[in-house]
Amino acid sequence: MDLSRETDQDLVARVLKGDQVAFEAIVERFRNQVYGLALRKVSDVAVAQDITQDTFVIGYENISRLKAHDRLKSWLMGIAANLIRDYYKRRKVAGLSEEMDVPALPSDPLDGLEQRELHELLHKALAQLSERYRAVLIKRYLEGLDYPQIAEELGLSVGAVEVCMHRARKNLAAALKDYTPELE
Numbered sequence: 112m113d114l115s116r117e118t119d120q121d122l123v124a125r126v127l128k129g130d131q132v133a134f135e136a137i138v139e140r141f142r143n144q145v146y147g148l149a150l151r152k153v154s155d156v157a158v159a160q161d162i163t164q165d166t167f168v169i170g171y172e173n174i175s176r177l178k179a180h181d182r183l184k185s186w187l188m189g190i191a192a193n194l195i196r197d198y199y200k201r202r203k204v205a206g207l208s209e210e211m212d213v214p215a216l217p218s219d220p221l222d223g224l225e226q227r228e229l230h231e232l233l234h235k236a237l238a239q240l241s242e243r244y245r246a247v248l249i250k251r252y253l254e255g256l257d258y259p260q261i262a263e264e265l266g267l268s269v270g271a272v273e274v275c276m277h278r279a280r281k282n283l284a285a286a287l288k289d290y291t292p293e294l295e
């Protein structure tokens with residue numbers, strides 16, 4: 112059954128009636144956006160994946176508390192934001208810096224060494240960008256949003272998003288050159 116055309120409200124109602132497939136549709140609908148937020152804020156692939164998974168576990172366990180079913184996306188993003196805040200609180204308690212770390216690589220044994228190296232280079236280069244530049248790139252290429260959607264989510268004009276995207280790509284290319292001078 113294709114639930115991709117169902118509204119958020121309909122999916123929540125189905126989940127509340129015990130429909131597991133409806134929750135899978137919710138995860139599919141919002142996974143990239145939650146992951147994009149987490150990756151943008153923690154800049155660590157493994158931690159962002161954990162936060163994304165935890166967001167949906169908490170969301171599933173507490174979906175009955177969601178009063179306004181049309182606010183599903185905001186609610187899930189709020190859960191993710193709270194998990195991100197908790198991550199930084201734990202780091203602070205542990206005496207670790209809140210500075211952005213060089214992202215860890217996912218520990219997927221199926222990934223080839225070359226693929227992992229490329230991911231590492233990309234994430235190191237992304238870590239060098241400002242949060243705004245990182246945000247536009249992640250929203251465009253990971254979350255698949257178009258410029259007007261990015262503008263709305265970041266509170267910018269479409270023109271500002273276009274400028275940010277141009278500068279972000281330019282800065283990312285420069286950062287990648289720093290890590291791969293042999294490719295010049």
